[in-house]
Amino acid sequence: xxxxxxxxxxxxxxxxxxxxxxxxxxxxxxxxxxxxxxxxxxxxxxxxxxxxxxxxxxxxxxxxxxxxxxxxxxxxxxxxxxxxxxxxxxxxxxxxxxxxxxxxxxxxxxxxxxxxxxxxxxxxxxxxxxxxxxxx
Numbered sequence: 001x002x003x004x005x006x007x008x009x010x011x012x013x014x015x016x017x018x019x020x021x022x023x024x025x026x027x028x029x030x031x032x033x034x035x036x037x038x039x040x041x042x043x044x045x046x047x048x049x050x051x052x053x054x055x056x057x058x059x060x061x062x063x064x065x066x067x068x069x070x071x072x073x074x075x076x077x078x079x080x081x082x083x084x085x086x087x088x089x090x091x092x093x094x095x096x097x098x099x100x101x102x103x104x105x106x107x108x109x110x111x112x113x114x115x116x117x118x119x120x121x122x123x124x125x126x127x128x129x130x131x132x133x134x135x136x
Contacts, residue, residue, distance in 0.1 A: 001027055003044040011046055015054035018044075023063060023074060024085050034064060034072040 001022055005014050022028045034055070035043070041051040055072060058064045062080055064072045075081065100110040 001043065003046075012050050012053045012057070015044065015046065015051060016057055019054065019058060020063070020084060020088065023081060024088070028074045030074055030078060030081060031076040032074050033070070034074065036071060 001018070003015075003018060005011055019028070028034060034040070037048050037052050037055060040055075041048040044051065055064060059066060059072070062077070063075050063084065065075060066072050097107060097110060100106075100113075105113070
């Protein structure tokens with residue numbers, strides 16, 4: 001997994017998100033054993049305490065479970081993984097619409113742009129976008 005971090009948010013929060021992505025994209029399948037804290041910290045080039053904090057939060061969320069002598073394992077609860085996927089998708093959708101509003105594009109216009117984009121019909125439509133006046 002390629003780890004990347006921004007300076008605008010805590011590293012442990014970004015670790016949580018990237019491990020969640022790994023759960024969703026199959027890097028860490030349901031029921032599989034997670035690499036150790038040290039291995040993950042070395043891969044991500046972060047302090048092991050930071051990685052431990054992220055993994056502990058994922059345990060609190062129920063996405064990982066610990067077995068005393070065997071390490072951490074990914075949940076086998078497919079419903080929980082599906083809920084995570086839906087929650088993250090909804091978050092991305094909210095971010096998209098927030099970004100569109102910041103451009104002065106309302107919901108219906110943004111949906112039309114999405115439909116056009118998915119249909120591959122973006123030619124000539126750019127000039128028809130109605131924007132709301134933004135006051136400073």
